[in-house]
Amino acid sequence: MNDKLGLPVGTTLDRFIMRKQEDFPFATGELSQLLRDIALAAKIVNREINRAGLLDVTGAYGQQNVQGEDQQKLDVIANIRFIRALRNGGEVCTIVSEEEDDVIQTGNTKGKYIVAIDPLDGSSNIDVNVSIGTIFSIYRRVSDNCTDGTMDDCLQSGTRQVAAGYVIYGSSTMMVYTTGNGVNGFTYDLTLGEFFLSHPNICTPKTGNIYSINEGSFNSFPEGVKQYVNYCKDNSYSARYIGSLVADFHRNLLKGGIYMYPQTAKAPNGKLRLMYECNALAFIVEQAGGKATNGSRRIMELVPTELHQRCPLFIGSTEMVEKVEEYLKAEVEVN
Numbered sequence: 001m002n003d004k005l006g007l008p009v010g011t012t013l014d015r016f017i018m019r020k021q022e023d024f025p026f027a028t029g030e031l032s033q034l035l036r037d038i039a040l041a042a043k044i045v046n047r048e049i050n051r052a053g054l055l056d057v058t059g060a061y062g063q064q065n066v067q068g069e070d071q072q073k074l075d076v077i078a079n080i081r082f083i084r085a086l087r088n089g090g091e092v093c094t095i096v097s098e099e100e101d102d103v104i105q106t107g108n109t110k111g112k113y114i115v116a117i118d119p120l121d122g123s124s125n126i127d128v129n130v131s132i133g134t135i136f137s138i139y140r141r142v143s144d145n146c147t148d149g150t151m152d153d154c155l156q157s158g159t160r161q162v163a164a165g166y167v168i169y170g171s172s173t174m175m176v177y178t179t180g181n182g183v184n185g186f187t188y189d190l191t192l193g194e195f196f197l198s199h200p201n202i203c204t205p206k207t208g209n210i211y212s213i214n215e216g217s218f219n220s221f222p223e224g225v226k227q228y229v230n231y232c233k234d235n236s237y238s239a240r241y242i243g244s245l246v247a248d249f250h251r252n253l254l255k256g257g258i259y260m261y262p263q264t265a266k267a268p269n270g271k272l273r274l275m276y277e278c279n280a281l282a283f284i285v286e287q288a289g290g291k292a293t294n295g296s297r298r299i300m301e302l303v304p305t306e307l308h309q310r311c312p313l314f315i316g317s318t319e320m321v322e323k324v325e326e327y328l329k330a331e332v333e334v335n
Contacts (some may be wrong), residue, residue, distance in 0.1 A: 007019060007197060007200075008197075009196075009197055009200060010196050010198075011196065012194050012195065012197075013035075013036075013039055013186045013194070013195035013196070014036060016184070016197055017032045017035050017036065018032065020179065020181070030091045030112050030113065031091070031113070031138070031162060031163060031179070033089060034086075034089060034092065034113055034163075035163065035165075035177065036089075037085045037086060037088075037089035038082070038085070038086075038115075038136055038165070038175075039175060039195055041081050041084075041085035041086070042134060042167040042173070042175060042188075043188065043193065044081050044085075045077070045078045045082070045119075045120070045134065045167075045169070046169055046173045046190075048074065048078070048081070049074065049132070049169050072123040072124060072126065074120055074126055075119065075120050076099065078119035078120035078123075078134065079097055079100070079119040081119070082097075082117055082119045082134070083095060083097065083104060083106075086106060087106040087107065087108070090111060091108070091112065091113050092108060092111045092113050092114070092115050093105070093108050093109060093110075093112070093113070093114065093141055093148060093153070094106065094111075094114050094115075094141070094148065094149025094150075095114075095115050095117065096115070096116040096117070096154050096275055096307050097116075097117050097118075097119060098117070098118045098119065098273065098276055098308070099119060102307070103149065103307065105148045105149065109145065109146050109147055109148060110145050110146060111141070111145075111149075112140055112145070113138055113139065113141065113162075114138070114139040114140075114141055114149055114153050114154055114156075115136060115137070115138055116137040116139070116154070116279070116280075117135065117136045117137070117276050118134065118135040118276045118277055119134055120132060120133075120134060121134065121135055121244065121245050121246050121277070122242075122245060122246060125244050130243070130244055130247070131169060131170030131242065131244055131246070131247035131250075132168075132169050132170075132246065133166050133167055133168045133169060133244065133246025133247065133250075134167040134246075135165075135166045135245070135246060135277055135280050136164065136165055136166070136276070136280060137158075137161055137163075137164045137275065137276055137279050137280040137283070138161060138162050138163040138164065139153070139154075139156050139160055139162060140160075140162055141153045142156070154275075154307065155304045155305065155306075155307075156303075157279075157301060157302060157303045157304070158274075158278075158279035158282055158283060158299060158300030158301070158302070159300045159301060161180075161280070161300070162179065162180070163178065163179045164177065164280035164281075164283040164284055165178065165284065166246050166249075166280065166281070166284070167246075168246050168247060168250050170247065173188040173190075174187050174188065174198070174199075175188070175195050176199070176202070176250070176253075176284065177284075178283060178287040178288075180283075180287065181287075182201050182202075182288075183201070183202040183284055183287045183288045184199065184200055184201065184202065185197075185198055185200075185202055186198060186199075187199075199254075202253065202254070202288050203288055203289050204252070204253050204254070204288040204289050204290040204316070204317055205255070205317055206256075206289070206317055206318050206319050207317045207318075207319040207320055208252065208256025208257040208258070208316070208317045208320060209236075209237045209238055209256070209257070210237065210238050210239075210240050210251070210252055210255060210256065210257030210258070211229070211232045211237050211238075211239060211240075211257060211258050211260070211320070212241045212242075212248045212251075212252060212257060212258065212260065213229065213239075213241060213259070213260040213261070213262075214243070214261075215239065215241070217264045217266070220264040220265035221262055222263065222295075222328065222331060224295075224324070224327035224328035224329075224330065224331035224332075225262045225324065225327070225328070227327045227331075228260075228323065228324040228327045228328075231323070231327070240257070245261075245272065245277060245281075249281055249285075249315065252317070253284070253285065253288060253290070253316075256316075256317045256320075257320065258314065258315070258316035258317060258320040258321060258324065259313070259314075259315050259316055260314050261312060261313045262295065262312045262314070263312045267310070269309075269310045269311065269312075270294070270311045270312035270313065271310060272310060272312075272313050273308055273309065273310055273311075274299070274302060274304050274309045274310065274311045275304050275307065275308075275309065277313075278292070278299050278311055278313050278315075279299060279300060281313075281315060282298075282299035282300050282315065283300060285315055286300070289318065290316055290317055290318055290321070291315070291316070291317075291318040291321040291322065292313065292314070292315040292316075292321070293314050293315075293321060294311050294312045294313065295312050295314055295324075295328045296325065296328065296329070296332075299311070299313065299315070
């Protein structure tokens with residue numbers, strides 16, 4: 001099986017990035033190197049995760065992040081690893097991380113890129129060996145080079161992304177990313193220390209029979225979401241909810257389905273973060289033929305006003321996302 005450039009399954013990530021460089025609007029090598037830096041950090045984090053049970057790095061760290069969520073020890077470790085790789089790589093001027101209150105200036109004032117990252121999504125699941133992941137979003141800076149990045153550099157809409165991806169650490173470790181020319185997945189071979197192309201040109205099904213949502217919050221869902229969940233049950237859809245965003249998204253991307261995290265009474269603006277969770281996955285799913293909205297608007301058209309802004313998310317197979325939008329629109333019209 002080959003991709004559109006004739007690269008066979010089993011091609012290394014480095015070779016794939018090199019061959020794909022001509023697809024980038026600014027093909028001078030920096031974005032290629034940045035993707036390699038992220039892959040390197042992912043390999044290191046994968047090692048730490050696989051040794052977590054033996055090195056006493058599972059469990060809570062004893063502090064909370066800016067969202068008021070308890071940090072896990074591996075949250076802190078992953079955050080350090082990715083920041084260090086991005087700083088040392090030299091291509092990034094500013095980083096937005098879930099684990100940091102403010103932006104991180106790398107000191108690379110000539111760096112052309114901004115990275116927004118969730119270093120370890122779903123980390124509370126580590127203790128019970130459930131799949132977790134890393135999510136990243138990459139933007140070109142809009143400010144002049146030779147200075148630190150600005151808030152204008154960071155607060156760009158998802159339509160301005162030049163690349164986005166995720167790494168899933170599970171039964172196998174995979175890196176999936178897009179630069180706006182389709183979606184490709186790479187599986188990590190631990191024995192060789194390399195990511196190899198395993199899922200070329202990923203296309204998500206137009207519809208599916210899997211719905212993923214935390215039904216424990218059903219009573220506080222918007223009425224339109226309740227009706228859609230009941231529609232899924234009436235049509236014998238399968239409920240699949242891991243509670244790890246990357247894992248739920250990855251399964252639905254490959255098999256067809258919808259992931260939903262609506263606003264609730266407890267989280268009136270939704271829970272997921274726009275900049276380093278929703279935008280990245282929205283870019284990926286659209287490139288794979290799917291759809292991502294906040295229930296009424298395309299996720300990537302939302303312009304963030306703060307670093308850790310939250311928003312509802314409905315993402316996955318196009319027909320399924322459009323169906324839940326119909327229920328939500330009907331709810332608004334009734335009210």
